[in-house]
Amino acid sequence: MQDLNLPKDQNIYETECPILRAMQILGQKWKLPILWYIADAPMQTIRYNELQRKVIGITATMLTKCLRELEADKLIIRKHTPTIPPTVEYSLHENGKTLIPALNALYQWAVTLKP
Amino acid sequence: MQDLNLPKDQNIYETECPILRAMQILGQKWKLPILWYIADAPMQTIRYNELQRKVIGITATMLTKCLRELEADKLIIRKHTPTIPPTVEYSLHENGKTLIPALNALYQWAVTLKP
Numbered sequence: 079m080q081d082l083n084l085p086k087d088q089n090i091y092e093t094e095c096p097i098l099r100a101m102q103i104l105g106q107k108w109k110l111p112i113l114w115y116i117a118d119a120p121m122q123t124i125r126y127n128e129l130q131r132k133v134i135g136i137t138a139t140m141l142t143k144c145l146r147e148l149e150a151d152k153l154i155i156r157k158h159t160p161t162i163p164p165t166v167e168y169s170l171h172e173n174g175k176t177l178i179p180a181l182n183a184l185y186q187w188a189v190t191l192k193p
Numbered sequence: 194m195q196d197l198n199l200p201k202d203q204n205i206y207e208t209e210c211p212i213l214r215a216m217q218i219l220g221q222k223w224k225l226p227i228l229w230y231i232a233d234a235p236m237q238t239i240r241y242n243e244l245q246r247k248v249i250g251i252t253a254t255m256l257t258k259c260l261r262e263l264e265a266d267k268l269i270i271r272k273h274t275p276t277i278p279p280t281v282e283y284s285l286h287e288n289g290k291t292l293i294p295a296l297n298a299l300y301q302w303a304v305t306l307k308p
């Protein structure tokens with residue numbers, strides 16, 4: 079098993095623990111569904127309006143906030159095209175693409191969860 | 194990539210989405226550190242007091258609550274031995290063991306996160 083090199087006498091939240099960093103990035107309830115729908119879109123690229131249609135239940139404000147944070151955390155890339163009206167597309171950043179196998183592993187684990 | 198069979202016209206939170214279930218189970222800030230320290234212990238088994246010493250920063254109330262939830266979600270097993278004083282040990286349930294590879298994948302992803 080991965081050498082966990084867990085902190086011995088320190089609050090784990092006061093260390094640079096990678097997996098806690100991952101959970102902080104992904105923890106907000108809408109982040110995974112948003113990433114999932116971008117990853118599921120053709121060419122892993124999707125327009126804002128289409129994303130808003132797909133992620134049913136999210137408000138426009140929350141979608142904008144989550145997209146901004148996912149972009150700041152470099153999981154997605156935002157592309158603005160000055161068409162009339164302007165087009166805004168989101169696609170997976172390299173960090174977003176390399177996350178998918180780990181999410182698949184988590185998905186598989188959750189599917190096999192014994193009740 | 195995993196066939197994501199994402200819900201087409203439903204709020205993903207009104208479906209039985211496995212990965213959202215996983216995030217609900219693991220989302221509370223102390224759950225992962227607790228699982229990590231149990232997985233890291235000899236024979237993946239640890240006593241309550243030792244766990245409390247290791248998970249620095251957690252209160253006894255929170256530790257007890259998290260352990261009860263992790264037990265209810267069948268990620269860990271609680272064993273009570275009527276010694277004097279009584280001994281309470283926690284170990285990984287099968288579901289907890291099969292989670293570790295997915296957590297390792299998430300750990301590896303987070304380590305390679307490009308700034």
